[in-house]
Amino acid sequence: MRKRITGPLFGCIVCIMGIFSNSCKKQDNFLDTKPNQSLNIPTTLEDLQRLLQNEDVFNSQPDPGLGQISSDDFVVQDEVLPDLSSPERNAYLWSKEIFDASVTQSVDWNFPYQIVYYANVVLDALPGIQVPDNQKASYEQVKATALFYRAWAFYALVQTFAMPYDKDKAASLPGIPLRLTSDLNSHPGRGSVAECYAQILSDLKTAQPALPEMASPPVKPSQIAVSALLARIYLAMGDYPNALAYANACLAKFSTLTDYNTLNSPGTTNIDKGFLSEDIYHSCLIGYSVYSIRRDMYIAPAFYNSYDPNDLRKSKFFTILDKLPQFPRFVGSYDYMGQKYDGLATDEIYLIKAECIARAGDGAGAMDLLNTLLKNRWKTGTFVPFTASGADEALLIVLKERKKELLLRGLGWTDLRRLNKEPRFAVTLRRTVAGVTYTLPPNDPRYAFPIPDIEIKLGGLTQNPR
Structure with a gap:
């Protein structure tokens, strides 16, 4: 699956941008580098198509992971915490400061904005490229692909660095910088949360008609992927009628579910193609080291035991190391290399x-x-x-099963953020480490991570209160 585009044009861009490969190393900020513009201007539609084929940038591990670490999906043993990078450790403990003096960059910020930069390079170049009539459809598809990627990245950023969507406050809440040009000298301020979501929705709805109905393999955007992503976004916004409309639109064209009886244990991928049959759009979280810790990062036993013995997720998604039942480890992934999948699949849409x-x-x-x-x-x-006595009980059952089905898929943080808006579902998260109890109350300002200090200085941005 992993492909790196090479050649003079793309080697130059890769050199300029820096394809980050290790999420725990200090990274140079690619936005600080002023490229030689004469070397990185695509001149043909094929150039742009090739630029958008870089799965290392768009699919491999581009999506922010701090929210996943801050969610209540897993537990880290006390003695392991000092070995984690400071952003991981601070995110796990819901610290006010996430990036200490030794960490000047954030991959959770840089990786998505790298996607935005690639997308904007394409969008800026397209008006200057002339194509014959028989390539008009390809031209529009390239544009649509770039818009999808930009929307994907903006949405990931707003889930990480802005407070949850609230229709009554969205116009006044600070969002993220909406970079709509590849000009590295441009320093837009933070748009409001309302402006950010409006841009994301606009990009996706503009893109959808020009995309293929389905992508195979699912590493490229498609009309079905747009519907699935819009359903996810509207759910996060609490706009349930629109979330339902786009879930229906997705399932009307693609409703495949994988029978877990056909899967090897503990793997959850299709052996022949490397993709599960219900995978709509494939993407993964940044590979923080906490995920690679064995027994020291585990699932709460009570949650593990909530799976029925006949539920194949219990046997195929978990393993018990060293015969110690107090340390069930989650090993399931829709990524054949075992990275933490956060893409779009039909189970989420159901x-x-x-x-x-x-x-x-x-x-x-x-x-x-x-x-x-x-x-x-x-x-x-x-x-x-399953049966329910009414709609309220059904909702409780669905939300419980949602957490079990989508564990460690990068969605738990957004679910906490959105459900905290409803008093009946609001929770205070607690962790006890070395005898000290840490808490995260509902709707706390720490549900938005701090923007890296270097971005505050370079872009003149306002910082999130913590």
Whole structure:
């Protein structure tokens, strides 16, 4: 799957940008480097197509991981914390300061803005490229692909460095810088949260018609991927009618679910192609070292034990190391190399639809959708359909199963952020380390990570209160 584009043009851009390969090393800020513009201007449509084929940039490990570390998905043993990088350790403990004096850069900031830069290089170059009529469709598809990637990166950034969407406050809440040009001398201020979401939604809706219906393999954007991403975004915004509409649009064209009885243990990928059959768009979280720790990073036993013995996720997604049941380790991934997958897949879309129709009062319909998903997760012949007494109970069941199905998929942080807006679902997170209890109350300012200091200085940005 992993491809690195090479050649004079792309070697120059790679040199300029720096394809970051280690999330725990101090990185140079690519936005500080002023490239020789005469060397990195694409001149043909093929140049732009090749630039957008770099899976190292767009698919491998480009997505912020601090939120995943700050979520309640896993536990780290006390003695391991000093060995983590300071951003990992501080994020895990919900510290006010995330980046200490030894860390001047943030890969959670740099990697997504690298995607934005690539996308903007393409979008800026396109108006100067003339193509014959028989290449117009390709031209529009290149533009649409760049818009999708930019929207993907902006959404990841706003989930990390801005407070959760609130329709009553979005116009006044600070978002992220909306870089809409590849000019490195441009330093836009922080748009509002409302402006950020408007740009993301606009990019995606503009892109959708020109994209292919489905991408194979799923490392490129498609119309179905746009619908799936819009469903995810509208869910995060609390706009359940639109989330349902786009979940329906996605499932109307692609509703494949993988029967986990066909998967090897503990792997969860299709051996032939390296992609699971329900994978819509493939992307992974930045590979922080905490994920590679064995017994020292584990899942709370009570959560592990909430899986039914006949639920194949329990046997295929987890392993018990050294026969110590207090340390169940999560090993499942939709990425064949074992990276932490956070892409778009049909299981998430079924869960979005089930949640939305439960919120609309259709408890029975929500259970039908949930059962369609879960019967593909149980040992053949053992699944007993879930039932609910009404829509409220159905919603509780769906949210519980959402957490179990999407564990360590990069969605737990956004779910905490959005559900904290509802008092019935709001939670105070707690961790006890070396006898000290750390807490993160609902809607706390620490649900937005601090912007790296170098970006504050260079861009004149306002810092997030912590």
